[in-house]
Amino acid sequence: xxxxxxxxxxxxxxxxxxxxxxxxxxxxxxxxxxxxxxxxxxxxxxxxxxxxxxxxxxxxxxxxxxxxxxxxxxxxxxxxxxxxxxxxxxxxxxxxxxxxxxxxxxxxxxxxxxxxxxxxxxxxxxxxxxxxxxxxxxxxxxxxxxxxxxxxxxxxxxxxxxxxxxxxxxxxxxxxxxxxxxxxxxxxxxxxxxxxxxxxxxxxxxxxxxxxxxxxxxxxxxxxxxxxxxxxxxxxxxxxxxxxxxxxxxxxxxxxxxxxxxxxxxxxxxxxxxxxxxxxxxxxxxxxxxxxxxxxxxxxxxxxxxxxxxxxxxxxxxxxxxxxxxxxxxxxxxxxxxxxxxxxxxxxxxxxxxxxxxxxxxxxxxxxxxxxxxxxxxxxxxxxxxxxxxxxxxxxxxxxxxxxxxxxxxxxxxxxxxxxxxxxxxxxxxxxxxxxxxxxxxxxxxxxxxxxxxxxxxxxxxxxxxxxxxxxxxxxxxxxxxxxx
Numbered sequence: 001x002x003x004x005x006x007x008x009x010x011x012x013x014x015x016x017x018x019x020x021x022x023x024x025x026x027x028x029x030x031x032x033x034x035x036x037x038x039x040x041x042x043x044x045x046x047x048x049x050x051x052x053x054x055x056x057x058x059x060x061x062x063x064x065x066x067x068x069x070x071x072x073x074x075x076x077x078x079x080x081x082x083x084x085x086x087x088x089x090x091x092x093x094x095x096x097x098x099x100x101x102x103x104x105x106x107x108x109x110x111x112x113x114x115x116x117x118x119x120x121x122x123x124x125x126x127x128x129x130x131x132x133x134x135x136x137x138x139x140x141x142x143x144x145x146x147x148x149x150x151x152x153x154x155x156x157x158x159x160x161x162x163x164x165x166x167x168x169x170x171x172x173x174x175x176x177x178x179x180x181x182x183x184x185x186x187x188x189x190x191x192x193x194x195x196x197x198x199x200x201x202x203x204x205x206x207x208x209x210x211x212x213x214x215x216x217x218x219x220x221x222x223x224x225x226x227x228x229x230x231x232x233x234x235x236x237x238x239x240x241x242x243x244x245x246x247x248x249x250x251x252x253x254x255x256x257x258x259x260x261x262x263x264x265x266x267x268x269x270x271x272x273x274x275x276x277x278x279x280x281x282x283x284x285x286x287x288x289x290x291x292x293x294x295x296x297x298x299x300x301x302x303x304x305x306x307x308x309x310x311x312x313x314x315x316x317x318x319x320x321x322x323x324x325x326x327x328x329x330x331x332x333x334x335x336x337x338x339x340x341x342x343x344x345x346x347x348x349x350x351x352x353x354x355x356x357x358x359x360x361x362x363x364x365x366x367x368x369x370x371x372x373x374x375x376x377x378x379x380x381x382x383x384x385x386x387x388x389x390x391x392x393x394x395x396x397x398x399x400x401x402x403x404x405x406x407x408x409x410x411x412x413x414x415x416x417x418x419x420x421x422x423x424x425x426x427x428x429x430x431x432x433x434x435x436x437x438x439x440x441x442x443x444x445x446x447x448x449x450x451x452x453x454x455x456x457x458x459x460x461x462x463x464x465x466x467x468x469x470x471x472x473x474x475x476x477x478x479x480x481x482x483x484x485x
Contacts, residue, residue, distance in 0.1 A: 001201070003211040004285040007080045008278065014088030015274040019266055022093055025425050026100050028262035034107035035258050042174045042363060043353060044107060047258040049268065051180060054187035055258075057272040059251040060095065061190060063144050063340045064241020065280035067312040072239035073287035074308070075231055076218030077211040082235055083284060086243025087277030090433035092270045094244055094409060097416045097430065099252035099269035100262065107257040109354045110249045114411055117418040126411055127358055130250060133408060134351040135376060136401045137247060138167065139383045141344030145337045148313050160384065163341055168377060170345040171352060172369050175258065179346070186338035193320070194279045197286055200323045206289045218292060223308055233444040233462070236437075237402045242280025244437065246408025247343075248273070250350040286319055351376050403444055403451075410437045417473075421480055431473070439466040 038044040047055070072079045102108055105116070111130055115123025146159035170178045209218065219227040229238075241247070252269055259268065291308055304310050304318050355372045356363050363369055413434035420427035443462025445451045452458065 069283040091244035092273035096270040102256035137347035141340035
């Protein structure tokens, strides 16, 4: 628990100190924002700052900081280190800079920004890649809340149908009609759940593994015959939304179109990511109690008979019902269910806007929204059918989603690095995370059994990719400096 308390303090000081430093690098001013200059009553609408924060938090949260933290906690307290350092120095910087860059480019979406700084070819690749990722997000975030709701009542397929109907409505309507009204309530539910669990943790003060005494892969020690994932790179793919997530780069432009002043960028974009890190930290600690306490927590909860391999949704159900009582559990479960649903619908909304931006298709007429939405939803339904018909379909899509998500953050960080270099700003704040995540994603490709499966030799290929990235950046940087003189 001491590791948890110190990590919590570190996240708060990260926002106050490093967040302020990054804000000075960007230097927000009083220029007119897209919400004012391009107000259209549909996607470009000024919303109250507190609503923008709540919507941004809920958009980027999904089940990531909950399910990802639960699965990542199986590695042991090292998960704390990644959540804290990743959130402060990578994820929050990534979200804040992308949001500010979008505001300074008329509310442009991620592919447009990547194209501006990494070239037209990269833009084309990222356009397809981003839309596919968003469809995967929408599909994954249909099935996981449907499974949770099924445990309360009704069939999974019924909940899938209901959630999909909601997606269609929310994607098509102006952002202030449903998202602007309902999301703050759902965000409150998610925050209440996290705060309630944190209070219980401090009251119980369970004896948990500490970072300085258990700095190794505890999962491999607990289940050596089954737990074969290595801390590097698997931990950094498993815990994404609680540390850094490329999906967030598709969401920040949504709120960049609703912010009245640039000066609200840090509390909205950087602050929402730090808040998500706190949620991930809480669930990682709850999971540590569940899996690793001297008297494992699952032995104290009726129904948790799978021990170390209890699924993430099952951990959420069991802990909320046991710790928070009936009323608290309902509100907490609402937060867990609402988080993925509200990330799913904004994923489709982002996909619609990205495609519309590419086709230069005015989205005011509802018919033109349908031109884009119908193919998107048909593709998602096809993916969902495949997922349901295959026994391991959800896990397969989730694994590819996890890697694709982090790969997208790599391209975003490199685009942000180019922006900072050309603006003669301290580019190392994104260069270091860009190099690290490049190494993580490339190594995962080579060592993962779902991809090349090269085993230990894959790490050398990962280091090779790091070396190539350093050489490429050095050559480009020298050329850029010469051209600017």
